[in-house]
Amino acid sequence: MMDWTDRHCRYxxxxxxxxxxxxxxxITAQALKFGNAEKLLQYDSTEHPVALQxxxxxxxxxxxxxxxxxxxxxxxxxINVGCPSDRVRQxxxxxxxxxxxxxxxxxVESIRSAVNIPVTIKTRIGIDxxxxxxxxxxxxxxxxxxxxxTFIVHARKAILQGLSPKENRTIPPLMYERVYTLKKEFPDxxxxxxxGIKTIEQCRQHLEIVDGxxxxxxxxxxxxxxxxxxxxxxxxxxxxxxxxxxxxxxxYIERNLNTGALLKHxxxxxxxxxxxxxxxxxxxxxLSENAYKKDAGINVLYEALGKLSAVA
Numbered sequence: 001m002m003d004w005t006d007r008h009c010r011y012x013x014x015x016x017x018x019x020x021x022x023x024x025x026x027i028t029a030q031a032l033k034f035g036n037a038e039k040l041l042q043y044d045s046t047e048h049p050v051a052l053q054x055x056x057x058x059x060x061x062x063x064x065x066x067x068x069x070x071x072x073x074x075x076x077x078x079i080n081v082g083c084p085s086d087r088v089r090q091x092x093x094x095x096x097x098x099x100x101x102x103x104x105x106x107x108v109e110s111i112r113s114a115v116n117i118p119v120t121i122k123t124r125i126g127i128d129x130x131x132x133x134x135x136x137x138x139x140x141x142x143x144x145x146x147x148x149x150t151f152i153v154h155a156r157k158a159i160l161q162g163l164s165p166k167e168n169r170t171i172p173p174l175m176y177e178r179v180y181t182l183k184k185e186f187p188d189x190x191x192x193x194x195x196g197i198k199t200i201e202q203c204r205q206h207l208e209i210v211d212g213x214x215x216x217x218x219x220x221x222x223x224x225x226x227x228x229x230x231x232x233x234x235x236x237x238x239x240x241x242x243x244x245x246x247x248x249x250x251x252y253i254e255r256n257l258n259t260g261a262l263l264k265h266x267x268x269x270x271x272x273x274x275x276x277x278x279x280x281x282x283x284x285x286x287l288s289e290n291a292y293k294k295d296a297g298i299n300v301l302y303e304a305l306g307k308l309s310a311v312a
């Protein structure tokens with residue numbers, strides 16, 4: 001998720017779930033060529049398995065970006081063909097590329113020939129009026145031929161004209177059956193479903209048909225869900241508590257404060273940690289009001305914990 005799943009968020013979420021695959025926010029190949037690639041690709045070793053979600057459509061930019069990511073130890077290159085924002089569309093990447101399956105396939109083939117890590121695709125089920133199964137099937141088939149065997153499918157189409165990115169996450173109806181049909185027709189593919197999934201039971205239902213479930217904004221709003229997913233699908237005895245997670249974040253935050261990172265960026269993904277618990281509002285408010293102050297330090301986190309204790 002652009003501007004959300006940065007390295008601080010991923011470190012925090014790895015504490016909640018040791019086995020979930022983590023994805024970077026979408027980073028464009030152009031940004032990696034002309035920007036600070038070292039900073040953009042920075043991550044903590046505890047994040048593995050971690051995938052770089054890459055935006056772009058030009059193999060001459062995509063291949064060098066993928067090579068750098070592979071050199072730095074990323075476990076996967078995931079090509080974003082799902083983002084519907086105007087900025088992304090103007091750059092000719094994201095969801096608009098569904099209408100150019102051969103161009104995406106060229107990127108897949110070129111990257112696969114250059115790196116030894118998996119190359120996967122995240123996509124929608126369609127765009128605008130191109131929203132039937134045949135359109136999705138054509139896109140997938142072109143990229144199977146290029147060597148892609150894993151597709152993460154957001155079960156909504158993207159409406160590129162007239163809806164904001166936020167509206168594109170809620171207004172187009174979810175069509176899970178479309179993703180199921182894809183898995184049934186191509187059983188050898190790894191199909192991971194995404195979109196509107198909020199509960200353990202929903203995950204169980206999807207996993208009866210598809211190979212995986214991607215949780216996006218729900219994990220950000222209610223990060224404790226990741227611990228429940230870990231316990232239900234990976235480690236039955238996984239039983240951390242929220243205070244332990246905060247304690248484990250402290251040395252990470254202190255270490256990064258010493259290298260110039262800002263507290264507001266590191267605690268932002270923690271705002272929902274106590275969602276549904278006594279004192280959750282006081283925790284959020286304390287962090288929100290104080291972490292953004294100039295020279296905010298670790299004491300802000302301890303003060304927020306104090307608000308929890310006062311409510312309890």
